[in-house]
Amino acid sequence: MQNTEDHAAPAAPGHEPGAAGAHEGTEAAGGHSAGLPQFDMAWWPGQILWFLIIFFGLMIFMKAFVVPRLGGTIEARENTISGGIAEARRLKEEADQAAAAAQAEMATARANAQRVANEARAKAQAEVAARLADEEAKLSAKGAEAEARIAAARESAMGHVQTVAQDTAQAIVQKLTGKAATAAELAGARG
Secondary structure, three states, rough: OOOOOHHHHOOOOOOOOOOOHHHHHHHHOOOOOOOOHHHHHHHHHHHHHHHHHHHHHHHHHHHHHHHHHHHHHHHHHHHHHHHHHHHHHHHHHHHHHHHHHHHHHHHHHHHHHHHHHHHHHHHHHHHHHHHHHHHHHHHHHHHHHHHHHHHHHHHHHHHHHHHHHHHHHHHHHHHHHOOOOHHHHHHHHOO
16 A cells, blocks of 8 residues: 555655655555555455455345346246247147148049049940940841842842843753754753
8 A cells, every 4th residue: 555645745856656666665654565455465354255245245136136037038938949849739730630631632532533534434435335236236237138138139130040041041052953942941951
């Protein structure tokens, strides 16, 4: 500690205040060397007392105000996180249910589409079969009609064949013999 007299009185020539002068003044006043008071043993009891007062004051302040707020903030954060996780799980379950419902609807729609396609295919096949049967009936009728015409033409041709055969036989006989054959001779030759 410095003397207040040093500050109040003007310095005599050769005794300017400075580091050397301050050091000499403190040694003369207290007999202790100048330095930091924290390292001076005479100040330690007071420093320890003030350290303990400040330390316990800060402890009480932290325990009364800071820790509850910090704990409340941490708890609120945990609640927010757990609430967010629960909401995410709920939304995931809803999405899974919606996806399952959509898949069920798609399966139903596929089954309905398959059923409609099968019905349309069966209907088309039935129409084709009906048309085919109708065409076959028409073709059968035309075939029977053609066979009847062919049989009639054959009968007619057979009738003409006999006439032509008789005419041909008569012409051959006439050419070979020089005389015309009678109908009885021709009928006997056919015989």
